Amino acid sequence: MIRLQGVSRTFDVGGEAVHALVDVDETITAGDHLAIMGPSGSGKSTLLHILGCLDRPDRGTYELLGRDVSRLDESELSLVRRHTIGFVFQFFHLVPRLTALENVELPMVFAGVPPRERRERAIARLRAVGLEPRAPHRPDQLSGGERQRVALARATVLEPKLLLADEPTGNLDTASGRQVLELLEQMNAHGLTLVVVTHDPAVARRARRLLVLQDGRVVHRGEGARIHEAIEALSGGGSAS
Amino acid sequence: MRLRDLVGFATRALRGHRLRTGMSLLGVAIGVAAVVTLTALGEGARRYVVGQFASIGTNLVIVMPGKTETTGGMPGIGGAPHDLTLEDARAVLRGVPEVEKAAPMVMGTETVAFEERRRQVGLVGSTHEALEVRRLRIARGRFLPPLEWDRGSPVAVLGRKAADELFPGQDPVGRVVRIGDWRMRVVGVLAPRGHQLGVDMDDVVIVPVATAMKMLNRRSIFRLLLQVRSHADLDRAKERVVRLLTERHGEEDVTAITQDAVLSAFTSILDALTMALAGLAAVSLAVAGVGIMNVMLVSVSERSREVGLLKALGASRGQILAAFLAEAALISSAGGLIGLGLGWAAVRVLVALYPALPASPPVWAVLAALSLSLAVGVVFGVLPARRATRLDPVAALGGR
Numbered sequence: 001m002i003r004l005q006g007v008s009r010t011f012d013v014g015g016e017a018v019h020a021l022v023d024v025d026e027t028i029t030a031g032d033h034l035a036i037m038g039p040s041g042s043g044k045s046t047l048l049h050i051l052g053c054l055d056r057p058d059r060g061t062y063e064l065l066g067r068d069v070s071r072l073d074e075s076e077l078s079l080v081r082r083h084t085i086g087f088v089f090q091f092f093h094l095v096p097r098l099t100a101l102e103n104v105e106l107p108m109v110f111a112g113v114p115p116r117e118r119r120e121r122a123i124a125r126l127r128a129v130g131l132e133p134r135a136p137h138r139p140d141q142l143s144g145g146e147r148q149r150v151a152l153a154r155a156t157v158l159e160p161k162l163l164l165a166d167e168p169t170g171n172l173d174t175a176s177g178r179q180v181l182e183l184l185e186q187m188n189a190h191g192l193t194l195v196v197v198t199h200d201p202a203v204a205r206r207a208r209r210l211l212v213l214q215d216g217r218v219v220h221r222g223e224g225a226r227i228h229e230a231i232e233a234l235s236g237g238g239s240a241s
Numbered sequence: 242m243r244l245r246d247l248v249g250f251a252t253r254a255l256r257g258h259r260l261r262t263g264m265s266l267l268g269v270a271i272g273v274a275a276v277v278t279l280t281a282l283g284e285g286a287r288r289y290v291v292g293q294f295a296s297i298g299t300n301l302v303i304v305m306p307g308k309t310e311t312t313g314g315m316p317g318i319g320g321a322p323h324d325l326t327l328e329d330a331r332a333v334l335r336g337v338p339e340v341e342k343a344a345p346m347v348m349g350t351e352t353v354a355f356e357e358r359r360r361q362v363g364l365v366g367s368t369h370e371a372l373e374v375r376r377l378r379i380a381r382g383r384f385l386p387p388l389e390w391d392r393g394s395p396v397a398v399l400g401r402k403a404a405d406e407l408f409p410g411q412d413p414v415g416r417v418v419r420i421g422d423w424r425m426r427v428v429g430v431l432a433p434r435g436h437q438l439g440v441d442m443d444d445v446v447i448v449p450v451a452t453a454m455k456m457l458n459r460r461s462i463f464r465l466l467l468q469v470r471s472h473a474d475l476d477r478a479k480e481r482v483v484r485l486l487t488e489r490h491g492e493e494d495v496t497a498i499t500q501d502a503v504l505s506a507f508t509s510i511l512d513a514l515t516m517a518l519a520g521l522a523a524v525s526l527a528v529a530g531v532g533i534m535n536v537m538l539v540s541v542s543e544r545s546r547e548v549g550l551l552k553a554l555g556a557s558r559g560q561i562l563a564a565f566l567a568e569a570a571l572i573s574s575a576g577g578l579i580g581l582g583l584g585w586a587a588v589r590v591l592v593a594l595y596p597a598l599p600a601s602p603p604v605w606a607v608l609a610a611l612s613l614s615l616a617v618g619v620v621f622g623v624l625p626a627r628r629a630t631r632l633d634p635v636a637a638l639g640g641r
Contacts, residue, residue, distance in 0.1 A: 049634075049635045052553065054552065054553060054634045054635050054638075055635050074557075074558055075557050075558065075559070078552065078555055078556065078557040078558070079555065079557075081552070081553060081554070081555040082554070082555020082556075083555065087553045087554070089638065093546065093547075093549075093550045093553075093638065095547055095550070096257075097253050097254065097256070097257045098253065106551075106554055107554045107555055109242060109243075109246045109250070110242055110551070110554060110555055110556045110557070110560055111555065112242060112243065115243075115245075115246075154554070158555070
């Protein structure tokens, strides 16, 4: 589903070149559940943004569903983001003046879905995350866990193929975090490809595969039982924050 | 993205900052109200002047001594212009068939006294014909009697105000007043008339032209008013009058103007004035536009996270541009409508204060103000909206 070849990304910070990603090769198959770990500044967020078509590699190619998206222009990228990719963020990023229902409707507004269909689909998604009764509430009337579940409903309402989560539980207590993770895994079980960036070894352990980044390079890859080894190696290196 | 969604999204964003939105809306409202009120004033002035001219009749030719267009002759050779005399007036009436009636006018100021009351008023010397030529109306008594023009008579007609001041609560008709050293009998009182050709016709005393010339010690007349039989003959009549007087005087030393010429000169001046006022008011609209731009710039930087989110959700640049432009356009069009209401109210107040001024905003000005206000919102909204579309989503999403 996803193939990264020699992907590099360099930022210019105060006249100094910072290599956020260096020659990353990675293949992600459909239905995969991949966790990305690494210390702050290791390039994991940059990788997520490139996967999400919010950023572009300076070198290398990014093939998504058989299409080289690293060469697409801005308007084509917005269509890819709209229909293929869903985002979940650490700070939820709900629009504060809109209700939960309206937040879930938002992607469909840009996609031009007719209002009635929009409402029905949004309610169905809220039901799927167990928040149908909270539909008329604004974000400030919801708990953190509820906000993240609304964000999850919004990210999946246009039925994307790929869900990208940036520290989805980073701002939640353990119980709400577990609830969100269970929902993510449930969606993954229905075929949604899941990529989670996290600091939390407990979150990473639940993934099928693990990628550990350091200084913009992949330093460990783990699969199945070897995830634990990779996590050990990471914490053993003392660089985990 | 549907238009309704666009407007809905923009409305909710604006409602989030009522005070800020209200302030920039007020800026536009003031601009539009200024355009409406000032053009209404200009238009009112124009209508007032047109009304004044219409009140003296449209088939009027006014002859005055002297040439307004100077010819570049050697000084001293051309000589002083001849006076306009009663004989000239009679010759015109006889010699130009298009002229139906002629009213020679002499003007000065005199003190009118009755018992202890004295009043400085305009003295107008004219003839029986002036009643019709100048479209005057008599409230009491009668106008000057039909006399030979060069025969005087000790009779006077008072303007409304002069009559009220000299004879409070009394009927002046039949009383004798002193005008300067002369004793004259009041034969009539004019109906209220207001200003006409620059003279307050309510504060005058009208006497036969020959009498006025004696009182003021003049041999010439000030103006000759001619009523032409039909409007179509106006220009021809004017030319023939000038030719005839040129023959009589040996040179072209009179000026004849028609109502139309004066009126069009006045209207073009007043139209220019209205345009200038509209232009000034439009400047305030431009200032309001800068206000909108400022508010939108603040809004964009405050909502950069939201812009990043919208991009992540698949909003295109065009949609983000449209969303922010819609906000600016909403501010300016709502401000425009409110301004229209304010302007309308201001015009009503003006009309209530000065009933004589038929102030009313011209349709073009209302339409221009509304479309200009909308344009101001869109034009000044472009810069902030473009800034929003250019935000880097990664950086925008970075903050909390």
